[in-house]
Amino acid sequence: MSIATWFSDRVRRLSAEDAAFVAAIKQITGGIPHNISLYRLALRHSSTSSGKEVTLGLNNNERLEFLGDAILGAIVGEYLFKKYPLKDEGFLTEVRSRIVNRESMSVLAGKIGIPKIMDFNTRQKGALYNKSMHGDAMEALIGAVYLDKGYRFCQSFIINKLIGEHINLTDLLATEGNPKSRLIEWAQRHGGSITFEVVSESGRDHHKEFAIQVVYNAKVIGTGKGMSKKKAEQEAAANALQAMI
Amino acid sequence: MSIATWFSDRVRRLSAEDAAFVAAIKQITGGIPHNISLYRLALRHSSTSSGKEVTLGLNNNERLEFLGDAILGAIVGEYLFKKYPLKDEGFLTEVRSRIVNRESMSVLAGKIGIPKIMDFNTRQKGALYNKSMHGDAMEALIGAVYLDKGYRFCQSFIINKLIGEHINLTDLLATEGNPKSRLIEWAQRHGGSITFEVVSESGRDHHKEFAIQVVYNAKVIGTGKGMSKKKAEQEAAANALQAMI
Structure with a gap:
């Protein structure tokens, strides 16, 4: 069959x-x-x-x-x-x-x-x-x-x-689209402002770790960690996008 | 062979x-x-x-x-x-x-x-x-x-x-271990205080969605969403644990 x-x-x-x-x-x-x-x-x-x-x-x-x-x-x-x-x-x-x-x-x-x-x-x-x-x-x-x-x-x-x-x-x-730029675009569409703040910095030389928080209209909407500020910011932005959108 | x-x-x-x-x-x-x-x-x-x-x-x-x-x-x-x-x-x-x-x-x-x-x-x-x-x-x-x-x-x-x-x-x-209780234990060990705040609430009846942020010593360290406050809190706590520990 x-x-x-x-x-x-x-x-x-x-x-x-x-x-x-x-x-x-x-x-x-x-x-x-x-x-x-x-x-x-x-x-x-x-x-x-x-x-x-x-x-x-x-x-x-x-x-x-x-x-x-x-x-x-x-x-x-x-x-x-x-x-x-x-x-x-x-x-x-x-x-x-x-x-x-x-x-x-x-x-x-x-x-x-x-x-x-x-x-x-x-x-x-x-x-x-x-x-x-x-x-x-x-x-x-x-x-x-x-x-x-x-x-x-x-x-x-x-x-x-x-x-x-x-x-x-x-x-x-x-499409323009790393999490940070997407989050900033999103904030602009919603008429708010986004800032990235360093929460902590640990380790030394090539073993640093940064913790970053994303603040939207005075509220923290995401956090991220990374071996560079840039990486920590992208992770924080990705977490914020996931939580907000 | x-x-x-x-x-x-x-x-x-x-x-x-x-x-x-x-x-x-x-x-x-x-x-x-x-x-x-x-x-x-x-x-x-x-x-x-x-x-x-x-x-x-x-x-x-x-x-x-x-x-x-x-x-x-x-x-x-x-x-x-x-x-x-x-x-x-x-x-x-x-x-x-x-x-x-x-x-x-x-x-x-x-x-x-x-x-x-x-x-x-x-x-x-x-x-x-x-x-x-x-x-x-x-x-x-x-x-x-x-x-x-x-x-x-x-x-x-x-x-x-x-x-x-x-x-x-x-x-x-x-082991006692949902993210919320683990986060609270962690905060106690580090001598800080944890609070959970509702950021937003949307939808109606059985289709509600809550957004929660976890605040540790006046800093937001995690956010979460869920169809109940309890679920959103657990997600926020899990995100905070991942970011902080």
């Missing part, structure tokens, strides 16, 4: 709702899901849980989001490590964060049609959905793909389908 | 220094290194580089540390995800951070003998080494093992050798 026959045969035996769901997952991931319930779980936001389930967090996508986030970081990290053999770890960290940040994941979720199947699968049809829910579900879906199809398949899904089809690395690299 | 014969034959053809290094790596990882230079690179701290090398960061372990950190996070994340099927993502995040944090990695590096081979391999014999260098090299070594031996081998190295032989999960779970 060919895979196509096996697939259509299997789909025939599913309920109409399940069949539509399986087809949507196949469209997104490029693979036929084995364990459908994993994917359903990935697309189930915590707003659908109630009572004890909320406390346990077991009947929504939060555990899978934890797993997917970790797998995504590793796979994108390796991809960039190999793609840019002459770039240092600061570059790799920055480019990865531009690919995997919450906003970027939410945009990606929109592009591949996650909001549609999240709604489809959600008991609270009228619930308020925001972008971060879609990004979280995107990560949870990666966790589900990893568990259902293994590391290699998940790697190919992330590199070829997600990054390959939806993220333009050339554009991403061309 | 048996593996043992092949190994001893191969070692015979190495210089005495390389042979000792290969034996040390085999002792640590349980596997015979194919690409010795990867492991040498993993154990080469940036203090050994000079001039342009420093700028590029290519002849020290910083790129491998980036990769190893990502792989470690994914493998430990999956391990905990499967080991604790009834625990929520907050628990998983917390336990993982207790395993992979800088201090824990440095202790682990000491236990498996990394400081000894770092010294052995370092041109600046008299240089000042601190614990974080050992933890960084520990992560870089994981990156090298991953590249040299693949995902499955690296997974087994981390789970069976590192965690299995050196980390007592029962003790680790028994």
